[in-house]
Amino acid sequence: MQTPEVEPDLKPLPDPRALTLLDAILPQVAFDGWSDGAFVAAVDECGLPIVQARSVCPRGATDLAILFHTQGDAAMVAALSSSDLSDMRFRDKVSLAVQLRLxxxxxxxxxxxxxxxxxxxxxxxxxxxxxxGTADAIWTALGDTSDDINWYTKRATLSAVYGSVVLYWLGDDTDDGQATSDFIDRRIENVMQFESFKAAVNKNPLLKPLAGAIAQLTSRVKAPSAPPDDLPGSWRTPR
Structure with missing residues (x-):
């Protein structure tokens, strides 16, 4: 029986025209990168007026590169939601999510x-x-309910892990990708060791006063009420 703990995060669907442009630009990217030249070539192939294409993707190829990434996140969440996680340790669930993202x-x-x-x-x-956003998608899909500073530390730690995994994966030329899988496991193990260290520090009677002071300072830190607008790289105009 499949575990019901993972549910897809429902978000607005991308503009179909943007998806069409994404399919058209991918063959161009291998030669020209996510460049304006590649974008114009994709627009020509789709037969869209350039003005309409610019209205859909104001930053051209950059918007399509972002869409390519977020589509990968959505595919990962969908694959995770159909996986049986019932007998897995949590660290293995995280490792699986990272592997599914790749x-x-x-x-x-x-x-x-x-x-x-x-x-x-x-x-x-x-x-x-x-x-x-990838780290947030993984934690959310795995049922994270933290609403304090842990919301940030979990995503910051996993962001560092995922970033290093992608760089390693890009250089992995093995046929089965086992080297990357082993690298993922090592990085997740490092994270779990750090979490165990934090727990040990909190339980140490000699460090309780310090732990209490830190807890008091961080108790006011809360998870954002609207995560998509509070992600790194976003800018919200003050009202």
Missing amino acids: DAVTDKEAVRRGSALFGLPHMVPDGSKLIW
């Missing part, structure tokens, strides 16, 4: 080119937001 990639070269794009100084906020 498996959702339909074009590895597009990810490689995307890493180059979002590694540019002016694109780093967008790249950080995407990685954070």
Whole structure:
């Protein structure tokens, strides 16, 4: 029997025209990257007026690169929701989610080119937001209900793990990808060791005063009421 604990996070569907453009641009990305030239070629192939295409994707190929990533997140959540997690340790659930996210990639070269794009100084906020969004999607799909500082630390830690996994995976040329799977397990184990260390510190009677002071300071930190607007890389105009 499948566990009911994982439910897909329902979000508005992307514009069908953007999905059409995404399919058209992927063959171009391998040669031209997520560039304006690749975007124009995709627009021509789809037969869309350029003005209409720009209205759908104001930043051109960048918007399609972002859509490519978020579509991968959605595919991962869907795959996770249909997986039987009932007999798995939590660390194994996280490892599976990260592996499923890699498996959702339909074009590895597009990810490689995307890493180059979002590694540019002016694109780093967008790249950080995407990685954070992946970590948030994983924790949310696995049923995370934290509403305090742990909401942030969980996602920050997993963001670092996922970022390093992607870089390792891009350089993994083994046929079965076992090296990447082993790397994922090692990184998740490191995270769990850190969590165990934090728990041990909190239980240490000699450190209780310090732990209490830290807890008091962090007790006011709450999870954002609207996560999509509070992700790294976002900017909300003050009212």
